Amino acid sequence: MGQVLHYQDEQESKQAVAEEISLRVGILDKCEMHDITYFVVTDDFEDAYKLGNSLITKNDSLVSIFKNNRKELSEFIKNVTDNLDDCCSFCEKIRDRD
Numbered sequence: 001m002g003q004v005l006h007y008q009d010e011q012e013s014k015q016a017v018a019e020e021i022s023l024r025v026g027i028l029d030k031c032e033m034h035d036i037t038y039f040v041v042t043d044d045f046e047d048a049y050k051l052g053n054s055l056i057t058k059n060d061s062l063v064s065i066f067k068n069n070r071k072e073l074s075e076f077i078k079n080v081t082d083n084l085d086d087c088c089s090f091c092e093k094i095r096d097r098d
Contacts, residue, residue: 014076017073018073018077021048021055022081025048027040027045038085039081039084053070
């Protein structure tokens with residue numbers, strides 16, 4: 001069971017890194033009021049891929065969990081928007097009431 005938990009923790013950490021990179025380049029945004037990450041509608045992931053590769057080249061500690069596996073990092077970035085809304089769900093509910 002320990003290996004399964006380790007794998008899950010590692011996947012969550014990799015997801016968090018992909019989200020951080022995506023936030024930095026504007027693919028994702030975070031609602032300041034509700035601390036919810038959401039997808040900024042775009043098809044352009046190129047800047048995120050470039051930043052991820054640059055961080056790997058620099059041996060930045062943020063991407064160390066990927067152990068120089070650029071392809072895996074790109075896959076996580078590609079999938080970072082899965083299951084995310086295109087706005088803060090709480091803010092959307094407030095707008096809908098008005």
